[in-house]
Amino acid sequence: MMISVRNLVKRFGPKTVLHRLDFEVGAGDFVGLLGPNGAGKTTLLRILASLSRPAAGRVQIAGYRLPAQAAQVRRRLGVVSHQPLLYGDLTAEENLFFYGRMYALEEVKTRAAEVLHLVGLYSRRSDLVRTFSRGMRQRLAIGRAVLHDPEVMLFDEPHTGLDQDACAMLDTVLSEIAARGRTVVMTSHDLARVADLATRFDVISRGKIVASGTRQEIGPDNLLRFYRQAVKSAEGEV
Amino acid sequence: MSRFKAYLRALGAIVWKDLAAELRSRELLSSMLVFALLVILIFNFALELDIKARDTITAGILWVTFAFAGTLGLNRSMASEKDRGCLDGLLLAPVDRSAIYFGKAIGNLVFMFIVEIIVLPVYSVLYNVNLFQPGLLLVIFLGSLGYVAVGTLLATMAVQVRTRDILLPILLFPLALPVLIASVKASNGFLQAIPLAEIMPWLNLLIVYDIIFTAIAFMVFDYVVEE
Structure with missing residues (x-):
């Protein structure tokens, strides 16, 4: 189990x-x-x-x-809750870099790019998360949760x-x-x-x-x- | 990656995140700075200091300013994590939770130092006192370190309740009293050119306080954040 x-x-x-x-x-x-x-x-x-x-x-x-x-x-474990657990004053990419370092990932930049493609936010990677809609935040929250596979x-x-x-x-x-x-x-x-x-x-x-x-x-x-x-x-x- | 390297990387990531976010929003620093400058201005006008009074109460006013501005920063730093739900994000990371404490504490210390760096020259001009003495700067460093060490731990506890804005000062000031008294006494000693031997006990107290409260926070932080 x-x-x-x-x-x-x-x-x-x-x-x-x-x-x-x-x-x-x-x-x-x-x-x-x-x-x-x-x-x-x-x-x-x-x-x-x-x-x-x-x-x-x-x-x-x-x-x-x-x-x-x-x-x-x-x-x-990857967790997605009611709140996206993201920092509005960081960009989408920076949020993933931050969590990548917290999870001690080796190739953070490569992995962040893969995840941004997965959740369809690669083109918005340099935008601040506070400018995202609720749906985009939730997709990035999933990206954050799957970052460490x-x-x-x-x-x-x-x-x-x-x-x-x-x-x-x-x-x-x-x-x-x-x-x-x-x-x-x-x-x-x-x-x-x-x-x-x-x-x-x-x-x-x-x-x-x-x-x-x-x-x-x-x-x-x-x-x-x-x-x-x-x-x-x-x-x-x- | 070794556990220690991963620990340092997580700690560094938290400090970087706090500084990068603050650089963009300037939410925390601006409120701390405005508050600190208002306090020294109000004291300046309210007390209409003569030169003798200035010599005796400069250290006190300085530390009241740092303590109040510091409390504001500590409160907001943890509240922003909690309100955005990001505290859970930090707690979900597979690192020893003391890395979160040290990361947040270093971030808070940097903000406090920035405020102090700006406040000191303004204070020097307004009160006509030379505050740029190595001894005094060492006291400010040690005092701020102790204040932030205990303040970060208590802010993490206080942020769990709705009355956190009131609760943090109530918890913090009694516990920070030794560091504030020692800082005021040692600062006064350097400003009045008292022999170093008389100041040393206060400096020793500051060093011991810093070590003890950093160690306590390291040991209990995991329990403080546990639901």
Whole structure:
């Protein structure tokens, strides 16, 4: 397994956000992590990204345990979150040079040029990021996340705030990443977009994975029903 | 690439990024500088100093100016990382997190030195005091180092809460009191040409403070940024 999570518990003060959660992702899988607001999607992704420390449980990514081997995990991880994690006062190229140095890449300039071509921003490489549209920033954020060619990629609602054209362009980049055999976990509220990209769907509700199925098992047009049933039955249990 | 080389490269990248971004926006330096110049101007007019008073309170005014301007810079430097979500970007990098601390601290120190380099001649003219003495410059260097060492760590803690603008001075000033007292005393000593033997205890205190707080920050920074 590329990602293995067992009995994960996360608390914020008195509130328990993740309740003994189990979650596994095989190498090369593209998992759509679905769930209502406050279900624990972002918290789970932040723990996987080593940005948040769990209260209990075991987390292993690419064979390395968190938080003990966090540096090894981070080297193999690319993260795209709500915010692009880019500096507006640097150019697109400078942002990639900066992150390339942070990841100790040897050929930063060559790799940055490759990535800028991948996300379709090479012609804008010398422009300040603050002049970019939301869609361009998100594409550059993906470029930043794939710069060190990570084995595992985490996307936290990457389509948020994008118009239809920008979403379509983002989907093309995501498909290319998946085609390269990278393991991907993506959270989203947009079921239609996840349905096109993911090979497996996990539904999280009230801090637990309450349903899981592959695209074949669920069927191409049944994702919405699958999701609603999973959330409804989870809420009914409480 | 060796781990140490990667560490230095990441540290250098953070310093370069802060300087390059500031060179374009001039957001942080301009606010620090305007604030510092306003403080020395207000003191100049408010106190209507005679020569005797000038000799005794010059060091105090100088360090009040540096401390307030420095706090402003420390706050904004970390707040800009947090507000743009870039702090997560730094924390995701596979380097020891102390590299982030040292990178940010060196950037903050450079900004503080730039403000000091501009403030010193203005202060010298307004107060008719020669501040360009090697001993005094050494005190300014050591004092700024200590202030930034503890300030960068506390700014990282304070930036996590909404009341960060108030919280940082509340946390920082009590902890920075030894460095401020030692800096004022040592600066006063050099300005009044007191024998070096009498100034040395204050200089030693500054050196020890710098070493201790840099070491503490190195050890605890990982826990400070942990969620």
